[in-house]
Amino acid sequence: SKEEKQRLRKEKKQQKKSKEKKDDKESHVSSAPPAVPAPVSNSVPASEVAVATEKPTKSKAELKAERRARQEAERATKQTKKGEPGQQGATGKPKAPPSELQPGMVKRLSEHVQVDDPDVLKKLAKKLERQQIPLRSDYGYKVSLFSHLHQYSRKAPPTQQLSIPSTVIHPAIVRLGLQYSQGIVAGSNARSVALLHAFKQVIRDYTTPPNEELSRDLIKKCLFYYMNLFPLKKFVFFLINVTYRVFFNTIIFLIFPASAKKKRFAKSKLLTSIEWYIKEKIILAATAIAHSSIEKISDGDVILVYGCSSLVNNILCEAYDKQRKFRVIVVDSRPRLEGREALRRLVQKGISCTYVLISAVSYILPEVSKVFLGAHALLANGYVMSRVGTSQIALVAKAFNVPVLVCCETYKFCERVQTDSFVSNELDDPDDLIVTRKGKTQLAGWQQVASLGLLNLVYDVTPPDFVDLVITDLGMIPCTSVPVVLRVKNVDQ
Amino acid sequence: MNEEELVEYFRAQMRTDPDMASAVAAIRTLLEFLRRDTGETILGLRESLTWATDCLKGEDSSVAVSSGGELFLRFISLTSLEHQDLSRCKKVMEERGELFLEKISMSRNKVAKLCHTFIKDGAKILTHSFSRVVLRVLEKAAMEKKRFSVYVTESQPDAAGQQMAAELAKLHVPVTVVLDAAVGYVLEKVDLVIVGAEGVVESGGIINKIGTYQMALCSKAHNKPFYVVAESFKFVRLYPLNQQDVPDKFKYKADTLKKRQNLSEEHPVIDYTPPSLITLLFTDLGVLTPSAVSDELIKLYL
Numbered sequence: 001s002k003e004e005k006q007r008l009r010k011e012k013k014q015q016k017k018s019k020e021k022k023d024d025k026e027s028h029v030s031s032a033p034p035a036v037p038a039p040v041s042n043s044v045p046a047s048e049v050a051v052a053t054e055k056p057t058k059s060k061a062e063l064k065a066e067r068r069a070r071q072e073a074e075r076a077t078k079q080t081k082k083g084e085p086g087q088q089g090a091t092g093k094p095k096a097p098p099s100e101l102q103p104g105m106v107k108r109l110s111e112h113v114q115v116d117d118p119d120v121l122k123k124l125a126k127k128l129e130r131q132q133i134p135l136r137s138d139y140g141y142k143v144s145l146f147s148h149l150h151q152y153s154r155k156a157p158p159t160q161q162l163s164i165p166s167t168v169i170h171p172a173i174v175r176l177g178l179q180y181s182q183g184i185v186a187g188s189n190a191r192s193v194a195l196l197h198a199f200k201q202v203i204r205d206y207t208t209p210p211n212e213e214l215s216r217d218l219i220k221k222c223l224f225y226y227m228n229l230f231p232l233k234k235f236v237f238f239l240i241n242v243t244y245r246v247f248f249n250t251i252i253f254l255i256f257p258a259s260a261k262k263k264r265f266a267k268s269k270l271l272t273s274i275e276w277y278i279k280e281k282i283i284l285a286a287t288a289i290a291h292s293s294i295e296k297i298s299d300g301d302v303i304l305v306y307g308c309s310s311l312v313n314n315i316l317c318e319a320y321d322k323q324r325k326f327r328v329i330v331v332d333s334r335p336r337l338e339g340r341e342a343l344r345r346l347v348q349k350g351i352s353c354t355y356v357l358i359s360a361v362s363y364i365l366p367e368v369s370k371v372f373l374g375a376h377a378l379l380a381n382g383y384v385m386s387r388v389g390t391s392q393i394a395l396v397a398k399a400f401n402v403p404v405l406v407c408c409e410t411y412k413f414c415e416r417v418q419t420d421s422f423v424s425n426e427l428d429d430p431d432d433l434i435v436t437r438k439g440k441t442q443l444a445g446w447q448q449v450a451s452l453g454l455l456n457l458v459y460d461v462t463p464p465d466f467v468d469l470v471i472t473d474l475g476m477i478p479c480t481s482v483p484v485v486l487r488v489k490n491v492d493q
Numbered sequence: 494m495n496e497e498e499l500v501e502y503f504r505a506q507m508r509t510d511p512d513m514a515s516a517v518a519a520i521r522t523l524l525e526f527l528r529r530d531t532g533e534t535i536l537g538l539r540e541s542l543t544w545a546t547d548c549l550k551g552e553d554s555s556v557a558v559s560s561g562g563e564l565f566l567r568f569i570s571l572t573s574l575e576h577q578d579l580s581r582c583k584k585v586m587e588e589r590g591e592l593f594l595e596k597i598s599m600s601r602n603k604v605a606k607l608c609h610t611f612i613k614d615g616a617k618i619l620t621h622s623f624s625r626v627v628l629r630v631l632e633k634a635a636m637e638k639k640r641f642s643v644y645v646t647e648s649q650p651d652a653a654g655q656q657m658a659a660e661l662a663k664l665h666v667p668v669t670v671v672l673d674a675a676v677g678y679v680l681e682k683v684d685l686v687i688v689g690a691e692g693v694v695e696s697g698g699i700i701n702k703i704g705t706y707q708m709a710l711c712s713k714a715h716n717k718p719f720y721v722v723a724e725s726f727k728f729v730r731l732y733p734l735n736q737q738d739v740p741d742k743f744k745y746k747a748d749t750l751k752k753r754q755n756l757s758e759e760h761p762v763i764d765y766t767p768p769s770l771i772t773l774l775f776t777d778l779g780v781l782t783p784s785a786v787s788d789e790l791i792k793l794y795l
Contacts, residue, residue, distance in 0.1 A: 296734065370734070403734035468734055469696070476732040477791075478696050478768075480784040484791055 116147040140430050140446075143453040151427040154182060172201040173225045186338070188376045188412065189282055189310050196274050199225075203270055285409040285473035286311055290318040293372075293471050296405060301326040301369045304397075306358075307387050308338040308345075309374025311407045316372075317349050327351070329368060333358040333389045335432040335456065358389050365400045373462075375408040380486060381417045382464030382479040384408075388421075388457045394466035403468045406479070410472050413486055421460040430454035494529045499545055500552050512625060516561030516726055517597060519549045523565055524590040527583070535582060542566055554747035556692030556700050556763075560729035561597075568593045600724040600777035601626055605633040608687070608722055608775040616641040617683045619676070619712075622648035622702040623657040624689025626722045630775075635664050642667040644679050648702055650760070673704050680715045690723040692743070693776075694731045695790055697768035697783025699723065700739065703761060709770035718772040725778050728790050733765045 139153035176198040179185040185194045199222060209217060289311060297303070297319045303326055305312050316328060328351055332339025339355065346353050356364055371393060377385040384390070384406050397404050418424060433454045434443045446452050464479035474485060494502075502525055506518040526545045532538045546562035569586040604626055612618065612634045618641055620627050634641065643661055647670055648654040654670055661668040671679050680686075686708060690699040699705070699721050712719045733739045742750065744761035753759055768783030775781075778789055 296738070298737075403738075405734075469732060475730075476695060478784060478787050481787040481791065484788045488791065 141453045142427070143455045145422055146425065146427055146455065146457075149425060149427050151430065152181070153431060154429045155431070170202050170205065170225055172198040172205075187308065187310055188374075189409075192411075193278055193282060196278055200271055200274055203267055203274075206267070281409060281411040285411070286314050288473040289407055289409065289471050290315045292476060293405070293407065294319055294322055294324070296370070296469075296471075297324050297326055299325045302329065302367050303327070304329045304331060304365070304368045304371045304393070304402075305342060306331045306339070306371075306373055306390055306393050307333070307336075308342040309407070311409070312372045312374050313342055313345050315407060316346060316351060320349055320351050327353065329354045329356065329364055331356055331358055331361055331389075331393060334435075335428075336387075338387070358392065361393055361396050362400075365396055365402060368397070368400075368402050371397045371402055371404045373404065373406050375406050375412060376459060377416075378406075378408050378413045378470065378479075378482050379418050379461070380413075380415050380483050381419070382467075382482050383418060384462040384464070384467060384470075384479070385418070385459055386462065388460045391421075391460045391462035391466070394462045398466045404466060405469045405471060406467050407471045410474055410485060410489065413472075413482055413489070415486060418461055419463075421457070425460075426458040428456040428458050430456050432456050494526050494545075496548050499526060499548050503549055503552060514557060514601075514625065514724070515553050515555055516557040516724075517594070519546075519553070519558045519561050520565045520590075520594055520597070520726075522549060523562060524587065524594065527569075527587060527590060530583075533579065535579065538583070539566070550742070550747075551751070552747055554742060554745065554750060556729055556731075556743050557727050559743075560692055561726045563729075564726050565590065565593060597724060597726050597777075600726070601629050603777040604722050604724060604775050605629045607780055608720070609634040609637060609639075611685070611720065612639055612641055613684075614639050614641070616685065617644070618642070619644045619646075619679065619683040619686045619708070620657070621646050621654075621688045621705055621708055623653035623660075624722075626689045626724065627687055628657065628660055630687065630722055631661065631666060632664055635666055642669070644669050644671050644683060646671055646673050646676060646704060646708070648704060649673060650762075653702070673707075676704075676708050677711050680711050680717060683717060685718045685720060686712045687720045687722060690721050690727060691763060692729045692731070693721075693723050693727050693774065693786060694729060694733060694765070695787055696732055697771065697774070697786040698733070699766050699771065699774075700729075700731075700733075700743065700763050701766065703764045706736070706764045706766045706770075709766045713770050719770060720773050720775060721771055722775045725776050725789070728786065730790065736765055739763070739765050 138151050140151060142149075142151050176185075176194055179194060180191065185191055202222065202225060206221065293315045297315075301324075303316070305316070305328060319326065328346055330339045330343045330346070330353055332343075332355065334357075343353055343355050354364070373384070373386060373390055373393065375384050375386045375390075379385060384394075386406075394404050430446075431454075433456055434441060434446070443454070446454055467479040470477050470479050470482070472485070477485065499522060503518055503522045506513065506521050507515065510518075523542060523545055527538075527542065530538060530541060532541055543566070546559075546566070549562060550559055569589050608630045612630075616639075618631070620643060622645075631641075631643065643666055645654045645657045645661070645668060658668045658670045688699075688701060688705055688708065690701050692700040694700060709719050731740070741756060744763055745753075745756060745759055746762060749759055750756075768786075771783050773780055773782060774786060776789075781789065
């Protein structure tokens with residue numbers, strides 16, 4: 001049967017080679033992990049494009065036309081068979097339409113920041129149809145500055161149109177997507193852990209199909225599920241930065257060594273590796289950060305926190321346990337009002353707290369001695385990506401000369417560079433901004449007013465000049481040293 | 494070698510060569526301690542070295558002694574993993590210690606070589622208190638036949654500025670001593686400000702004699718470049734957020750810490766200058782911007 005397997009594999013490869021030259025090259029490139037981040041991140045490695053631009057332009061167009069015709073024919077036949085994993089592996093990657101692959105063009109934008117381009121939308125719709133995943137339509141008028149991003153309504157959950165049982169996407173992933181979109185799982189650490197648990201379930205339920213190799217097929221499947229988290233639920237921007245790296249570093253990097261050893265133990269090894277990752281990078285890191293930050297909290301301090309960051313809450317509780325005398329001011333903002341959760345946790349511990357809304361921040365800042373902020377990601381140029389409102393607080397704190405400390409685990413560091421909050425962000429449900437006061441709901445009919453748009457942003461970026469110190473599990477570093485840490489980490493890996 | 498001998502040796506080193514930095518004297522003392530140590534285990538050796546460093550910190554509370562001691566420990570303790578035999582290990586440690594000492598005694602000259610080119614002919618320089626590194630830099634510039642004049646602040650409470658003025662007069666450099674309060678007054682006349690540092694912290698800021706922060710703020714307001722000259726063994730793993738955040742053990746002299754209980758009546762002898770006010774740092778590792786200091790520290794310590 002081993003020879004049979006090999007023979008079948010060879011045949012398949014030959015078929016692919018003879019028919020689809022280009023697709024074959026892509027799938028070869030995709031089977032090597034380093035090229036995998038290409039479709040998702042903005043900075044596409046030139047290698048993939050170089051591969052595509054090897055042929056002269058003239059014959060390329062002809063070949064493309066031929067290939068497309070063949071592909072359509074094949075898809076028509078395959079549609080009846082309910083899409084094979086092999087095909088999905090090659091096509092399940094969000095790529096820009098081939099017409100954009102001009103020689104010399106290096107950058108390729110992800111589809112998810114091209115929502116205002118109708119061609120891209122059509123491609124996405126077709127692709128999802130093929131894979132039998134319902135397309136989620138945008139809701140409401142989008143402010144022009146953010147028209148390149150998706151905006152979904154929470155009232156139309158993605159699973160409404162999803163057939164049961166869904167054979168294409170694993171139910172754990174569907175559940176994860178739903179949890180993300182309904183806001184049941186909120187906060188970056190919680191989301192990362194939920195993602196990893198969902199993938200652990202996927203791996204547990206996974207069985208290698210008869211003609212496939214464990215590592216290749218599992219990677220394809222996992223990638224496919226991961227990519228489809230996007231249309232399935234809201235586009236969670238930070239997924240592209242942080243959880244992508246989490247996902248990549250754990251699952252992709254660990255699959256090959258795990259499967260190199262005995263096939264039986266590959267799955268269990270993979271599961272333990274994921275658990276180890278969670279334990280070391282998230283749980284132990286929190287302890288290390290709490291340990292370092294205790295030094296920065298002195299008796300008599302007045303500490304300002306914004307929103308609900310699990311890490312900052314942990315630090316404050318630890319400091320309280322170590323008999324430090326301080327009080328906390330919790331700043332909150334609509335529409336999420338996450339500060340209330342933080343307030344609840346701190347008061348339960350016994351810490352004396354004050355609660356204000358973000359509009360009062362310049363009023364209370366003269367009393368404050370330090371500001372502790374959490375982060376969703378730390379970008380390579382030193383910018384801090386966090387909940388919207390964080391850069392506001394950092395700005396006002398700087399004006400009052402109050403030190404700003406950001407607490408962030410190293411797994412949240414990413415190679416992405418961003419200088420403003422527009423280019424890549426997340427638009428939450430605009431209906432969240434509607435509020436009823438004194439029996440009147442002023443914005444109820446906002447969709448009828450043609451010139452009115454409601455903007456509910458989720459993230460913003462804070463420049464490094466406003467941040468005095470970043471506390472990570474590696475120690476205390478200035479904001480500008482993030483690329484050094486990334487370099488050191490890459491060397492380690 | 495017990496505590497008195499240690500402290501006496503340290504004091505003797507400082508007396509014999511007044512030009513030596515206190516950190517270098519501390520490292521020499523530690524090296525001597527290592528030679529005379531009769532411990533049986535490597536862990537015991539390391540513990541006794543830590544104890545010795547603490548004794549020295551009790552004698553001279555400056556940041557430089559603390560950082561120098563820590564770096565020395567790091568430099569030699571990397572050998573403990575390579576050799577099994579204790580005596581061989583000790584020998585290698587001693588050799589490495591000598592090497593380290595040699596390297597850092599060259600550091601002042603390296604700094605002077607880098608910095609003197611920034612002093613142009615006809616420049617007017619402002620400096621603060623007595624710093625041997627700054628003196629070395631100005632000496633080198635004078636040797637290169639540059640004509641410049643220097644303003645030195647008096648730097649109370651110990652009037653160290655007068656000592657600096659005397660040294661500069663020996664080099665035939667025109668020098669004027671000004672009051673600490675006259676920094677703002679004199680800044681419009683000067684072209685650049687050069688100060689030394691007792692310690693360089695992780696953020697890229699410096700810890701130096703009290704009055705440096707003021708000078709840095711004024712030079713920023715006047716848009717004059719503020720240069721810091723420091724050897725690399727002064728890099729320390731501290732990260733103060735503001736003046737209050739600097740640990741008390743560095744703020745006051747060692748004997749004050751031992752004698753007085755209520756430190757709030759004492760006046761601190763050092764202050765912290767944040768990196769945003771510093772233009773460049775000249776070290777034996779090269780000319781660095783304040784944000785590059787953290788990179789260097791990560792390389793040194795991690």
